Amino acid sequence: MRFAVIADIHGNSDALEAVLSDIDALGISTVVNLGDHLSGPLDARRTIELLMERTYPSIRGNHDRWLIEQDPSEMGASDRAAYEQLAKHHLDWLKALPSSLTLFDEVLLCHGTPASDVSYWLERVEADGRVRSATIDEIEAEASGIDAKLLLCGHTHLPRYVRLRDGRLVLNPGSVGCPGYDDDTPVYHQMQTGSPNASYAIAEKPGGNWLVTFRSVPYDNRRMVEMAKQKGRNEWADALATGWIGS
Template sequence: MFCRGLDLKHGSEFVRTGPLREGWTAEPPLKAIISDIHGNLEGLQAVLADIRDQGISTIYCLGDVVGYGPNPRECVDLVMETCQVCLLGNHDQGAMFDPEGFNAPAERAIFWTRAQLETGDPQKNERRWEFLGERPRFHREGQFLFVHGSARNPLNEYVFPDDVFHQKKMEKIFALVEHCCFQGHTHVPGVFTSSLNFYAPIEINHSYEIGDEKILVNVGSVGQPRDGDPRACYVLLDEGGPGRRPRITYRRVEYDRETTIRKIYDNPELDDFLGDRLRNGQ
């Protein structure tokens, strides 16, 4: 197996060549897919512990490791340590360059985040900046596409549940998806189908078998859920096998929200609203 070199303007692609060694399986049985950590260390630690408890070692991150939250350095370090794939999110880009389209609290938070990433051990800071600067905008493995925003605009495009009523937008996005696209950005988990339906996790008993229809899977947010459930959210991907279709499963994980909220309240550069919304998942 080998990974094709990364094109930083576009993405990465996983390519297999040659026969598998004896005893190897075609893919790990499960992947954990996380997104939108947003500097929430307590949320990330709880999710990583939940992943570990299930014996899963393959973790993909769809971006926005930083922004909004009080622990950007620690979250970048943990993602570097634990994730085999990490994509660029718009807040990660905003920390490196001038943020575009950010509201006032988000902009203040990202400038503070940038200052944090420039403070402390210079060698650690350099590794963090190099890591963020090398993130691809998409990753592809066979029928699975991984982005932060959408297949059409991997960095910035939002796909909200009510976009199923915007037929032209969805048709253009689905035209760029071979079979299944995993995405984040909106912080609202759920499955979109090419027949223009949206299913929240609760509507599908938190699990969905991937059939022949094209789908988009929003994996939710580790660090700032916005679907009314304040628990951290992520997705498990079972890629299937002989006689078994791929399946996704949503996981919700409790974490010490009050500690994160207190850190935000105690920081004059982070708007209190960023803490309030962690309490109600909005």
């Protein structure tokens, strides 16, 4: 069993195309998608059309949910920028996606944690905005009662995996299209990878244990950077160009 894991494309169609080309070059035919496909000041329409052409097992992220649940007047700037590019059939595709999914009898797909699409699984944000790695107790608490052996999540955009004490793995493949962002919830904080590359992961089970490989794919990001600048989103432009916020 061998498949690619993608997440958090955020409308970056150029990064998505680079990742798909890399996956094809490796001869991988199965891809699973952990959500947050479109939100951002980039190319949401091209992104969703690329995804709709394929039949990847996919779930909704929190921004995908907000695109179909919120009135446009209530949306944040990134969601509104994506929403304005979408037609009804695009929104219908998002509405049909589940919030979580179990595949291959032992692989769970969720966006944030199994219980919440807005919670971080492998990281925590302190009251002063400092981001730290979650403790093993905190991580295992979110996995309680889940039989899956490989637990896939996204949301933080940081590529990482953790082995639980019972042998299960929690894997975040990183973000295809948004290598850094800031957020006000629960307090202001920044998540940044320090690389402009598109990230994804490969999971395979050649024997009895899961083997994980992270891929960091360079691509020509100039069109996406310019799109962000034209929308007045300089923090997006910085993150896309460098992997840092306010660099």
